[in-house]
Structure formats: structure tokens, C-alpha cells
Amino acid sequence: MDGGTEMYGGLETMQYVRRHHQHSCREDQCTSALVKHIKAPLHLVWSVVRRFDEPQKYKPFVSRCTVIGDPEIGSLREVDVKSGLPATTSTERLELLDDDEHILGIKIIGGDHRLKNYSSIVTVHPEIIEGRPGTMVIESFVVDVPQGNTKDETCYFVEALIRCNLKSLAHVSERLASQDITNLSI
Numbered sequence: 001m002d003g004g005t006e007m008y009g010g011l012e013t014m015q016y017v018r019r020h021h022q023h024s025c026r027e028d029q030c031t032s033a034l035v036k037h038i039k040a041p042l043h044l045v046w047s048v049v050r051r052f053d054e055p056q057k058y059k060p061f062v063s064r065c066t067v068i069g070d071p072e073i074g075s076l077r078e079v080d081v082k083s084g085l086p087a088t089t090s091t092e093r094l095e096l097l098d099d100d101e102h103i104l105g106i107k108i109i110g111g112d113h114r115l116k117n118y119s120s121i122v123t124v125h126p127e128i129i130e131g132r133p134g135t136m137v138i139e140s141f142v143v144d145v146p147q148g149n150t151k152d153e154t155c156y157f158v159e160a161l162i163r164c165n166l167k168s169l170a171h172v173s174e175r176l177a178s179q180d181i182t183n184l185s186i
Helices: 011-020 042-049 151-178
Strands: 005-007 029-038 062-068 076-081 089-098 103-111 119-129 132-144
Touching (some): 029 119, 029 151, 042 132, 042 151, 132 151
Antiparallel strands (some): 005 029, 029 132, 062 076, 089 103
């Protein structure tokens, strides 16, 4: 594997997508799933992904995050978005956090952006890359198509954001792995 981001493919990946990434998609919505292969062990990648309270650790468009209460299922976070995107804030709810299956689910419930009814699922899976422990990350989403946009335009925009986030996740995780750091302390 080359560590690239791709649309899902391959039998094992398809099985994970069917098992964990099935979104109910209405006619006025779009959905997609992307895959990233990361040259870092699962426990390290998961330690970054699972931090609902610190998405800015790997999401480059997030400048600040404040969680209301403890980060647990149903918790809300207020995210400030860096300039350059057509948004400044997002309110998100933690829908699913499974440390055994390595699944994170988030739903956007507010904010000054056009991602209405956005819901995403991130799963993290062990794999071997170049003979070493690696991780396959799958992120899927469903979102309303905004008035004046097509499904293709909407998917393209959201996929571009996810690709950027996954690329940054790989960079952060691989840097931590190269430093042999197993606890998140960045």
C-alpha cells in the first residue's frame, strides 16, 4: 500500500464499509466513503481519532474546540473553523464512540455553514504495510445537497475536506510512530 487516500475498494474494505458505513441516504443527499492507509499502528492512530475534544490535533481547518461536559455519547462540541472556508463555527454531537471496535460517529447539528444533516462515521482497522503494523482508516458521510448545488459538487467538496483531514491524520500518526510515542502528547 502506498499510504494514499482512495475511494473504497478491495474485498476486506468493502466488508468494513458494509458493516459500519451504511448511511440512509435520501434523494436530496449525497454519501461517500474514503480510505486512508497509514504507516502507524492502530492503537496510535485510534488515540488521535477518538479525541472528540481535540479534533484540531489532526484536522487542519479546526482552530479551536470546546466540549460541553465530558466527552461521551451525546456530548456536544463547538468547533471554530479557520478562515478560508465558507464557515466559522460548527456544533457537533458525539453519536458513537466504540473503543473496542474503533468506531467514531459524529453528527453536525448547527453552525454557520451549508453542511446540513451531516453525519460521519470513522472506523480504524489494523493492517500490515511494508511488513510493519499499519492502519486503514475509513471515513464515510451523508449530507444534504445545498440548494443551488449538485450531488457531485457537494460530494466533491466534502471529500476534499476529508482527504485533507486524513492526510493530516497520517502525518501526525506517522510522526508519532517514528518518535515511538504511544500516548497522544502533541
